[in-house]
Amino acid sequence: MQKDSLSDNAGGGLRGLRARPSADLLKTVCDAYGIHSLSDIIDLGGSANLNLFATDGHNRYVVRVYRPYVNEARLADIQLARQVLNAQGIPSSKVRLTLNGQPYILFDGRLVEVDRYVESDANMASWEHLAAGLPLLGRIHTILRDVQFSTEGKKNQPFANYIEPQNALGMTLKGIQRIRGWNPSAYNMRLITATEELAYLVSAAEQELVPMLPRQMVHGDFWDNNVVFRDGRIVLVTDFDFMGERARIDDLALTLYYFDCSDEPSSAKRLGGLRGLIDSYDSGLTEHLSMRERLSIPLAMARQPLWSMGGWIALLDDEEAARRHAAGMLGDVEWALRIIRELDRWQAAFS
Structure with missing residues (x-):
């Protein structure tokens, strides 16, 4: 059971606590x-x-x-x-x-x-396994695009690892306001400054691109132990809890964010490797990525840490749980800022 599992209720009790065995x-x-x-x-x-x-x-x-x-x-x-x-x-x-x-x-x-x-021996958390798994994500998107889901199925859940582009700035500012009320430490002030800068930059950069992106049903959390292997073959895709209707590149960007978010510099070699993963995903699509979608992927990756601020810190009912969450997110925000500050390089590598 995760550390925060007994204090991760959110939205004024709406999320509820994780069940316990009995x-x-x-x-x-x-x-x-x-x-x-x-x-x-x-x-x-x-x-x-x-x-x-x-x-x-x-x-x-x-x-x-x-x-x-x-x-x-x-x-x-x-x-x-x-x-x-x-x-x-x-x-x-x-x-x-x-x-x-x-x-x-x-x-x-x-x-x-x-x-x-289903028995497995590996998760999708390496270059090799992502190269094998991302074409399958493309196939999943192709298949789900034509399935008729209800309004409930299409909803993007409020307690997920996703934040809508049009809501990112406003929700992020709510999370920042909560931290300001904590008599924030020097670390938290750095977090406030960096996250606020990121939110404004991403919101401005996505303003024209995002409304033009096609939306459809997506998996929502295609990463790590939600995609498992045995003897080098994918044997299970699970955990559709965060599925919803959004731009398909947001699903891809989440996977790339979890895999790439680190202190490692964005060298030409690393950007080329990420481009290869994008091409692997594209190979599974029947309707291939447009240039507009490729240009939007770095922005969607940079937006990812904002759900921590706007979707968790802003919504967690327990203040101590919110403080713990904030304590671990500065590195992710600084990584995302590096994308925005080098956006031309990232977009050129992915296009």
């Missing part, structure tokens, strides 16, 4: 799914949901308990996305049906589903 939960699951008993229980982690590994002696499962803000319409669309992708040969979670033929149950006001556990 004997009552396991019994309810066993009764609903016709399982004699579950053992070898392991919390697999995950910042959003409770994900429990469990076995009945013959089969291995993941018991997933959603936070209270995830409603039935939203879960139905998450399951629809996975079903469609599975049908197209992209390995995604496969739910087990209850004895009554239902794809989920309700426990303590939360939705619960049971999936088949």
